[in-house]
Amino acid sequence: xxxxxxxxxxxxxxxxxxxxxxxxxxxxxxxxxxxxxxxxxxxxxxxxxxxxxxxxxxxxxxxxxxxxxxxxxxxxxxxxxxxxxxxxxxxxxxxxxxxxxxxxxxxxxxxxxxxxxxxxxxxxxxxxxxxxxxxxxxxxxxxxxxxxxxxxxxxxxxxxxxxxxxxxxxxxxxxxxxxxxxxxxxxxxxxxxxxxxxxxxxxxxxxxxxxxxxxxxxxxxxxxxxxxxxxxxxxxxxxxxxxxxxxxxxxxxxxxxxxxxxxxxxxxxxxxxxxxxxxxxxxxxxxxxxxxxxxxxxxxxxxxxxxxxxxxxxxxxxxxxxxxxxxxxxxxxxxxxxxxxxxxxxxxxxxxxxxxxxxxxxxxxxxxxxxxxxxxxxxxxxxxxxxxxxxxxxxxxxxxxxxxxxxxxxxxxxxxxxxxxxxxxxxxxxxxxxxxxxxxxxxxxxxxxxxxxxxxxxxxxxxxxxxxxxxxxxxxxxxxxxxxxxxxxxxxxxxxxxxxxxxxxxxxxxxxxxxxxxxxxxxxxxxxxxxxxxxxxxxxxxxxxxxxxxxxxxxxxxxxxxxxxxxxxxxxxxxxxxxxxxxxxxxxxxxxxxxxxxxxxxxxxxxxxxxxxxxxxxxxxxxxxxxxxxxxxxxxxxxxxxxxxxxxxxxxxxxxxxxxxxxxxxxxxxxxx
Numbered sequence: 001x002x003x004x005x006x007x008x009x010x011x012x013x014x015x016x017x018x019x020x021x022x023x024x025x026x027x028x029x030x031x032x033x034x035x036x037x038x039x040x041x042x043x044x045x046x047x048x049x050x051x052x053x054x055x056x057x058x059x060x061x062x063x064x065x066x067x068x069x070x071x072x073x074x075x076x077x078x079x080x081x082x083x084x085x086x087x088x089x090x091x092x093x094x095x096x097x098x099x100x101x102x103x104x105x106x107x108x109x110x111x112x113x114x115x116x117x118x119x120x121x122x123x124x125x126x127x128x129x130x131x132x133x134x135x136x137x138x139x140x141x142x143x144x145x146x147x148x149x150x151x152x153x154x155x156x157x158x159x160x161x162x163x164x165x166x167x168x169x170x171x172x173x174x175x176x177x178x179x180x181x182x183x184x185x186x187x188x189x190x191x192x193x194x195x196x197x198x199x200x201x202x203x204x205x206x207x208x209x210x211x212x213x214x215x216x217x218x219x220x221x222x223x224x225x226x227x228x229x230x231x232x233x234x235x236x237x238x239x240x241x242x243x244x245x246x247x248x249x250x251x252x253x254x255x256x257x258x259x260x261x262x263x264x265x266x267x268x269x270x271x272x273x274x275x276x277x278x279x280x281x282x283x284x285x286x287x288x289x290x291x292x293x294x295x296x297x298x299x300x301x302x303x304x305x306x307x308x309x310x311x312x313x314x315x316x317x318x319x320x321x322x323x324x325x326x327x328x329x330x331x332x333x334x335x336x337x338x339x340x341x342x343x344x345x346x347x348x349x350x351x352x353x354x355x356x357x358x359x360x361x362x363x364x365x366x367x368x369x370x371x372x373x374x375x376x377x378x379x380x381x382x383x384x385x386x387x388x389x390x391x392x393x394x395x396x397x398x399x400x401x402x403x404x405x406x407x408x409x410x411x412x413x414x415x416x417x418x419x420x421x422x423x424x425x426x427x428x429x430x431x432x433x434x435x436x437x438x439x440x441x442x443x444x445x446x447x448x449x450x451x452x453x454x455x456x457x458x459x460x461x462x463x464x465x466x467x468x469x470x471x472x473x474x475x476x477x478x479x480x481x482x483x484x485x486x487x488x489x490x491x492x493x494x495x496x497x498x499x500x501x502x503x504x505x506x507x508x509x510x511x512x513x514x515x516x517x518x519x520x521x522x523x524x525x526x527x528x529x530x531x532x533x534x535x536x537x538x539x540x541x542x543x544x545x546x547x548x549x550x551x552x553x554x555x556x557x558x559x560x561x562x563x564x565x566x567x568x569x570x571x572x573x574x575x576x577x578x579x580x581x582x583x584x585x586x587x588x589x590x591x592x593x594x595x596x597x598x599x600x601x602x603x604x605x606x607x608x609x610x611x612x613x614x615x616x617x618x619x620x621x622x623x624x625x626x627x628x629x630x631x632x633x634x635x636x637x638x639x640x641x642x643x644x645x646x647x648x649x650x651x652x653x654x655x656x657x658x659x660x661x662x663x664x665x666x667x668x669x670x671x672x673x
Contacts (some may be wrong), residue, residue, distance in 0.1 A: 004660040025504045026190040036502060042144045042164030044426060045153055045356060046346055051456050054426040054446025056081075056147040056511045058496055058546060064170065064558075065137050067584055067593045069622035069636040071185070073135040073143070078597040078618075079580045080131075080145050081511070081544035082562040086599070086647035089260040089658050091272065094133030099147055100515070100542055101564040101574040102492075104522045105214065112150075112157040114163045116238070116248055118280040119157075122302050123364040126469035130334075131302045132252045136234050138175065139189050147544070149464030151442035155360065156208070156467040165602045167236060168199050179636075182209035186667070196670060202236040209257065210259070211664075218264055218311055219327070219451075226267050228259040228661070244285065250278040260658060262308040262330075262480055263650065269329055272306035292346045300338040300630030302484060307331045310480070316375055321386040322407060324541045328375055330480075332399055333659040335368035336470075352418045356428075360410035366470055366492065369399040371477055378477070400474040401483060407435045408467075432465070433434050436473055438489050440465045458498035465491040465551035472532045481523075481530040481584045486535050491518045505551070511544040516566055516587060522654045530586035558582040572648060573603040575615070593622045604648040615658055616645040630672040638664040 036050055038061060043053035050057045058080050070076055074095040074229065079085040087096035096108045107127030113120040114134070123129040131539030137143075144164040170191055177185040187204035210229030217224040235251040253275050258267035280298045305340045310328045317324040344358040371377065373395045376388040388395070414428035424543060426446040433439045444462040449456060468487040475483035496513040519534040542564040549557045566577040577600035585592045596619040604611045619641060624634035639662055 005434055012484050015084070019393075019546045025209065026114075032465075036507065038142060040144050040164075041164050042146050044414065045344060045358070046354065046416070048455045050489035051450075051500060051502065052424060052426070052448060053146075054444075054448055054458060054460055055150070056458075056460075056496065056509070056513075056544070058145040058147070058560075060143045060145075062141050064582075065140060065143070065628065067591050067622065067624065068582065068595055069230070069593060069620040069638055070595070071137055073137060073165075074133075076137060076143065077145075079558070079595065079601075080147075080558070081509075081546045081560040082542065082564075082578065083145070083229040083573055084146060084578055084599055086602075087658055088648060088650040089263050089265075090650040091129060091133065091256070091261060094129060095125075096129050098574055100513070100562075101567050101576050102160055102515070103572065103574055104520065106469075109157055109469070110159040110161075112154050112162045113165070114154075114162065115236075115250060115278075116167055116280075117282065117296060117509065118248060118278055118298060119300075119340075120250070120278065121157060122135040122304075123225040123300065123336040124302070124304075124366060124369070124469060125471045126466070130274055130304050132250075133254065133274075135165070136187075136204050136365040138165050138187050138204060139200075139236060141166045142194040147511070148460065148496055149442075149462035149492055150446075151432075151440070151464035152360075152430045152444035152462060153412060153414070155408075155430065155432045155442075156434070156440075156465060156489070159464045159466040159490070167200070167202065167238065169198070169238065171672070173670055173672050175191060175667055175668060175670035176561075180664055181211050182207070183666060184208075196242050197239065199237070199239045200547065202234070205232070207231040207271075210623060211661050213259075213659045215265055215659060218656075219266070219309070224265060226259050226265050230254065230256045230257075244283060246282045247282075248280045248282070250276075253625045256601070261306060262310075264309050264311060266309040269327070270311045271308055272304070272308075275301075275303045277301045290348050292348075294342075294344045294346075296340075296342040296344075298338075298342075299334070300340075303335045305333040312380075314376075316380070316387065317389065319385055320375060320581060322389055324374075324389045324391075326389070327373055328380075328515070329373060329374040329393065330377070331393055333368060333370055333372070334399065336364065336366050338364045339363060354416045355668075356412070356414040356416070358410075358412040360408075362406075362408040366400065366403055369403070369470075370396050370496075371399045372396050377511075381477075381593065387563075397477045399477060400470065401476040401485070402474060404436065404474075406470070409433045422450045432467070434467045434489070436470075437467050437487065440467070440489055440491065454501060454503060456502070458496075458500070460496040460498070463493050465489045466521065468532070472521065481532070482534045487521065487532060488519045490521045490534070492516065493518075505546070506549040508545075509546040513542055513544075515542075515568075537570045539566070540568050554586045556584045558584075572605065575599040575602050577615075591624045591626070594623075595620045595622075602648050611648070611657070613646055613648055616640075616643055618643060631669060632672070633669040634667075636664075636666040638666070638670070 040048050040053050043055040057105045074085040077085045077097040082100045083579040086096040087095045106127040107125045109127035145160045150162045174188040185206045189202045189228045191200045210227035214223045233253045240246045255273040257271045261270040278300050282296045285293045312328050316328050328552045340362045342360045346355045372393045374393050379387045410432045412430040417425045429443045442463045447459045467489045473483050493516045499510045501508040516539045518537050522535045523530045546560040559581040562578045580597035583594045598617045600615045602613045620638045642663040
């Protein structure tokens with residue numbers, strides 16, 4: 001662990017000394033009616049609920065998450081209608097995810113992640129893969145997954161949807177976990193308060209020695225043994241002053257040794273680490289009892305570095321000076337920062353009408369971006385002989401074609417009106433300007449009709465976009481991926497119809513949607529170099545179904561299915577048929593949760609080669625006991641049937657795929673106090 005991790009470890013020890021008695025209710029007592037009335041803010045930036053909000057929404061409460069055999073956001077996404085998560089060969093030990101079978105690359109950049117209003121992404125790559133690849137769920141109060149375009153509110157990256165995370169603010173809990181493959185996880189959530197100050201502190205540390213795999217040796221004949229080991233530290237500090245001013249600090253540090261990295265596998269050389277820090281200051285004010293104003297200021301810093309062994313057509317050391325038997329190694333280092341400001345006003349005109357106005361500014365600066373190597377990469381690219389060899393990785397070359405700050409501006413306007421108890425209208429528009437790419441206008445229109453107390457219909461239209469980021473525009477000189485300065489933003493227009501049928505003990509949601517994609521951003525491979533281009537316009541149609549059924553006080557079932565009828569013809573095809581089911585059963589002081597999900601066949605395309613990956617079923621189980629003293633011991637078994645399966649590779653060697661973990665056993669205990 002790096003020295004910078006020491007302050008987080010010290011904070012963890014301190015957290016146990018500042019805890020106050022918890023007033024949290026039993027996690028297993030939230031009923032279906034309460035779930036439907038949980039506040040939803042990500043769909044309109046104002047308080048609503050899943051029945052009224054003009055969007056397709058899936059909600060997971062703290063009670064849902066606590067009983068499931070999962071621990072990170074990417075694992076949860078497999079239980080969302082149209083959601084799928086799986087790992088690739090770009091970076092091991094994380095699972096990029098998507099919604100509605102649209103994804104290019106492995107940065108999860110088509111989805112926007114918010115934590116208490118703060119965007120979680122990387123200024124360089126535009127997604128969460130590098131900065132925060134596995135967001136922990138232990139401190140989450142609820143997760144809102146808004147499926148479909150929401151750029152009219154959030155701008156770029158809110159392309160396929162938005163995941164709005166609200167963290168726990170009033171709970172005291174510590175937990176520990178151990179499992180097979182030398183897996184250990186330790187965490188704590190603590191709250192504290194005074195007459196004017198309230199705060200919460202979440203800390204989690206995790207270490208895993210990895211499972212053993214035997215994979216095809218890309219550098220020779222036969223097989224190569226490898227392990228997918230990792231370690232992480234997470235922290236979330238929230239301070240609220242006088243109910244109006246709040247400071248949030250998020251930090252994540254992650255280290256990985258061995259397994260796959262940038263398409264190759266080598267336990268001797270492959271390693272990467274990322275350090276992510278996100279600070280937000282928020283202040284709220286009310287004027288004339290009608291206008292609620294929220295001002296947010298933020299700072300984001302992400303440092304990433306990796307070492308990876310690269311594939312070469314010949315033994316490069318035989319044509320170098322001096323000659324060497326060392327393989328070609330590349331060591332990218334990226335250091336970026338972003339400052340941002342957001343002003344949002346919610347003006348309530350009367351009980352039926354409200355208007356929202358917002359302004360946003362982002363300033364992105366790539367402070368450091370270079371690739372180090374033990375050979376002259378410039379000479380290698382042009383095959384200028386002899387190629388110089390550097391014993392101490394002393395060769396350096398800029399990892400971008402030029403350094404330039406990116407400045408982004410956004411402005412939004414939204415109107416909400418309730419015509420009657422049955423009919424609601426939401427309409428809005430947002431303008432965005434990106435200095436490195438282009439300008440975009442994102443409109444939306446939503447009608448919500450409550451036919452009666454049991455049936456609600458929604459008719460929605462929205463346009464969303466994803467602006468290309470540094471890594472797609474300006475990346476250069478690394479021998480793996482090449483940027484494209486002529487890249488345009490990709491956009492999607494979506495029409496969607498939703499039917500909600502809700503009763504006392506069940507809720508059924510059915511969604512039908514049509515997507516039209518303009519200038520989709522894809523990756524192609526030429527001469528073993530990945531290139532980013534805009535593809536031809538395409539479209540897709542799909543349907544999603546979600547059922548929540550509480551059979552009685554002991555049994556609850558959540559199931560969903562999704563199908564995409566004609567997938568976008570792009571660089572990769574996600575699974576177009578997905579299914580998941582969660583069965584939660586409580587008997588006496590025990591809770592048993594069986595969670596299972598299915599993914600249909602996937603495909604990866606490189607040049608003229610199409611590689612299919614077989615469909616698979618995975619099942620996980622968790623049993624937890626609630627004891628009177630606040631202790632809750634549990635046991636988890638993941639991949640219960642020990643299924644062997646592979647998922648798509650993100651490299652020029654797709655034939656081998658990415659191996660995934662087999663059965664895992666975890667024992668743990670949490671203490672609510």
